[in-house]
Amino acid sequence: MVAQLVRLKLTLMANTLRRSVWQTIGIIAGGAYGLFLVALAVAGAVAGGTVDPVTTGAVLVVVGAVVVLAWCVVPVFAYGVDATLDPHRFVTYGIPRRSLLAGLTVAGVVSVPGLTTALAALGVAFAWWRSPAALVAALVGAVLAVALCVVGSRAVTTALAPLLESRRSREVLAVAALVPLMLVGPAFGWFAQRASGFAVDGDATGPVLRDLAAVVAWTPLGAPWGFAAAVHDGAWGSAAGRLGVGLLTLALAAAVWDRALRRTLETPSTSGSSGARGKGLGMLGRLPATPTGAVAARALTYWRRDPRYSASMAVIPLLPVVMIFAGQGAGPGASVVVLMLAPLTAWVLGFSISNDIAYDHTAFALHVATGTAGRADRWGRALPVLLIGTPLVSAYAVVSTAVTGSWGALPALLGLSLGTLALSTGVSSAVAVRWLYPVAKPGESPLKQPQGATGATMLAQAVCSGLTLLLSAPALTLALLAMLLPSPVLGWVTLVVAPALGVLVLVLGVRWGAATYDRRAPELLQRVQSYA
Structure with a gap:
């Protein structure tokens, strides 16, 4: 079933290439841009790991946590962005729920964002190439992080599906999403300005970043990325704890998704409305x-x-x-x-x-x-x-x-x-x-x-x-x-x-x-x- 769903996803993606030239150009441009970002991230991680693996590890933890958070939050605001394998479409099929869950998980990686995230996560793991044990831990953490991205995203969107079935709720969430998106640039600018100020005052940027990473590495979002850093430092207790946090988070997300998927398949929601009451001609009566x-x-x-x-x-x-x-x-x-x-x-x-x-x-x-x-x-x-x-x-x-x-x-x-x-x-x-x-x-x-x-x-x-x-x-x-x-x-x-x-x-x-x-x-x- 997993292979069948992956083939279905690939077939749907191939069909989009045949629909129009613009769709083909869009997918190729998106893929090329994704590969450029992957190459940039991997080159920076490997170079940073060669010079200063501790600070590089801190950067990977913070940035990786933001990536996982984006995977979980963005689909809520951009509801319906990628609905090629929407669980609602499998309601009439007698597919075992566990098989469907596993297939949707693997198929969720088969997309431009999924493949970009997977390649970047595996590529930046080579920042620890000087430490074989840390490299192995980084690869394990990368797989765990990608799984958490996909499963967490599906769990959140499927669990909130009843709310998102309401068109008005989707509209409010979509408009509200623009506020943090517009403020991302100013926030990064403010952070960079503060960081440069720390550096001028006494090269305190590194300690501040490492302290932040030390906290984020124990959160569900950053634990997979902090696993390799703990192995590199020889903190085996911290490594086991962070790995445990990541696995527990993945198991919890899978359980939430499984329960929400069962609700979706057994009692699919139906959208409907009682209709809006007329309030005159509106703007047509004023112009x-x-x-x-x-x-x-x-x-x-x-x-x-x-x-x-x-x-x-x-x-x-x-x-x-x-x-x-x-x-x-x-x-x-x-x-x-x-x-x-x-x-x-x-x-x-x-x-x-x-x-x-x-x-x-x-x-x-x-x-x-x-x-x-x-x-x-x-x-x-x-x-x-x-x-x-x-x-x-x-x-x-x-x-x-x-x-x-x-x-x-x-x-x-x-x-x-x-x-x-x-x-x-x-x-x-x-x-x-x-x-x-x-x-x-x-x-x-x-x-x-x-x-x-x-x-x-x-x-x-x-x-x-x-x-x-x-x-x-x-x-x-x-x-x-x-x-x-x-x-x-x-x-x-x-x-x-x-x-x-x-x-x-x-x-x-x-x-x-x-x-x-x-x-x-x-x-x-x-x-x-x-x-x-």
Whole structure:
């Protein structure tokens, strides 16, 4: 049964390669990136183990614990990211539960993240190549860690399946997941800054890291990684204790998964709802009863209720935190980093509609069936961005100048931000009818990345970013000159020129996008339906 499930997983992965070129490119790119990370991790571990095995062991314990934690936590927030062997699909088959559990465990490694983790765990074990006993212990710990990653991940997601069956719960968790993901960078930056401070004060980074690793090595997350370090130090009691903690954690996770799997197979949950009570027309009753107003009302409803859109909006309030933390580590250029907040937010908001048609999914057929004009479609999608973005980027421009004390740069910064918002929206309105790529379907986690979408997403982002940067070059040059000279006159000139340039690009982008939409609407519908 184990071999059968592994073959099934490999067959499903092979079939995804035949579905489209983008899926093939996405898997190959993901695999290549994973191999690069593995090579980087193994080379660093082996080099560090040769120079200072004690500190290297401490780093492996801390980083390894984070990897195990990520395996257990990320699937909860990104529910449905990899459901090719969802236990619900085996409910009607008479497969012994223990055989199914073992097969799902081994098959769980057969994926880009699983193979990357397994190769990295086995590769970094050779950091202990100078000590044969520690090397053997590291290999045993690596196998235990990978098993804990897979079994722990399955145990957590299967145990929480009743909660995650609720669409609203999945949406809230998916949006909430963006908060720690956005703060990972600032947290690492803060830790690096603190570590460098320790080093300057007396080379105390090593002892602090070793003390942290000594504690983490006794936790369920770090015990498999701390086994080899204890063997290297000749602390056989600690080695046995850490191995025991790892094995006990694996056994406990397997027991939780087994019990949750039995519940899933014997009493599968059924999703259903009593239906929502009508509360009027919502945004449709507040905007003009025109085709453009109808599209704009639906777009605003998406921004408010669809987690794939609200997840993007959840990122916006976190950008000031990220930029402030980044500014603290930028030294003399801290003010410049913080002042980038408003233009960056404007670009993000404008880019958010660059694939709106794909987010419509099958609902886009309504546009084609009713003969919605391209002008109404393009303006209906652009207006909500401008309505939300104008006060937001204006407020961010004022906040960033207040934080940095650069009040003289406010006119230039405000002009650049408003111009970027209009310009980016215009570029996205044009690009959106030329480059479509797969996105998470309605009801799925907004963190889900469909296979094959990586290459197309990167292409669309590159095109939008390149065109936006190219077209905003005059306004950007004026703003930089106004802030660097500094020149109040150029600042006020930028406040006039940048929005005017942005409005011009917006009008031209919407017109070109509308003409392309009218010409290619059936082709766009066919492309969207191919993603279903």
